[in-house]
Amino acid sequence: MTSAPPAARPPSGSRGHRRRKVVAALVLVAALVGGTFALALDGQRDRERERSERTATEAGSGAGERDEALLRLARREKGDPMAVGDVDAPVVMIEYSDFQCPYCGRFARETKPALLREHVEEGVLRIEWRNFPLFGEESERAALAAWAAGQQGKFWEFHDLAYAEPRKRNSGAFSEKAVVAMAKKAGVGDLERFRKDLGGAEGRAALERDRQEGSGLGVSSTPAFLVNGQPILGAQPGSAFTEAVETAEADARRNSEAAGPGAEESSK
Numbered sequence: 001m002t003s004a005p006p007a008a009r010p011p012s013g014s015r016g017h018r019r020r021k022v023v024a025a026l027v028l029v030a031a032l033v034g035g036t037f038a039l040a041l042d043g044q045r046d047r048e049r050e051r052s053e054r055t056a057t058e059a060g061s062g063a064g065e066r067d068e069a070l071l072r073l074a075r076r077e078k079g080d081p082m083a084v085g086d087v088d089a090p091v092v093m094i095e096y097s098d099f100q101c102p103y104c105g106r107f108a109r110e111t112k113p114a115l116l117r118e119h120v121e122e123g124v125l126r127i128e129w130r131n132f133p134l135f136g137e138e139s140e141r142a143a144l145a146a147w148a149a150g151q152q153g154k155f156w157e158f159h160d161l162a163y164a165e166p167r168k169r170n171s172g173a174f175s176e177k178a179v180v181a182m183a184k185k186a187g188v189g190d191l192e193r194f195r196k197d198l199g200g201a202e203g204r205a206a207l208e209r210d211r212q213e214g215s216g217l218g219v220s221s222t223p224a225f226l227v228n229g230q231p232i233l234g235a236q237p238g239s240a241f242t243e244a245v246e247t248a249e250a251d252a253r254r255n256s257e258a259a260g261p262g263a264e265e266s267s268k
Contacts, residue, residue, distance in 0.1 A: 070229030081150035085126030090252035096132040099142035108163035130210040138174040145179035148197035157186035
């Protein structure tokens with residue numbers, strides 16, 4: 001990394017004043033960034049200890065309310081074309097991703113297949129996709145194209161093709177002509193409807209809903225995940241996701257048993 005040449009040393013009297021200004025600026029930035037995913041950077045190592053120390057009395061605390069709010073982000077909509085897994089699965093993983101993000105592609109190719117095989121197919125995990133384009137026009141077009149493919153039941157086929165191989169960012173891989181060809185290869189039957197959905201207001205509104213949800217949580221890079229409200233940042237090893245899913249499943253089962261047999265029905 002190229003470094004800038006050293007600046008002349010300021011007088012000692014101004015040095016302390018400048019240091020105080022820098023510290024104040026850093027505190028302000030930390031406060032502004034303080035969403036769920038920003039907090040995860042500091043809190044991930046303590047999560048297991050905090051969970052083991054949590055008591056029934058703490059269920060009504062601010063932390064408990066925040067956890068409940070994060071759990072409610074799982075939409076659990078029947079027939080959601082951008083979700084896979086049982087609508088009533090005990091664990092929901094929300095994924096915020098960009099089709100031009102190389103780490104999102106790595107997760108899709110190397111980690112997600114095992115999650116599908118070992119947890120989704122077993123009825124334990126549901127994965128809900130959120131479009132979170134970060135890299136400009138082609139990222140947005142890819143997101144809208146995936147949504148449009150989903151309107152014909154082909155979201156995951158389009159997803160798999162889009163991530164099938166690494167692609168150079170903003171190189172035309174997601175031009176309008178390219179996404180139409182990708183949709184055709186994914187099995188989208190009505191390409192005229194696909195083109196209409198690609199440029200329609202409904203798709204744009206769905207994209208903005210996803211983007212606002214992620215931004216409100218403090219998502220600033222992809223991929224980012226919530227596993228029953230617990231954040232995971234980046235394309236972590238598969239073992240990190242397996243551990244998160246298994247822990248979330250155990251917590252969900254324990255909470256369900258503590259709430260009693262009628263709790264699930266009354267909460268719907």
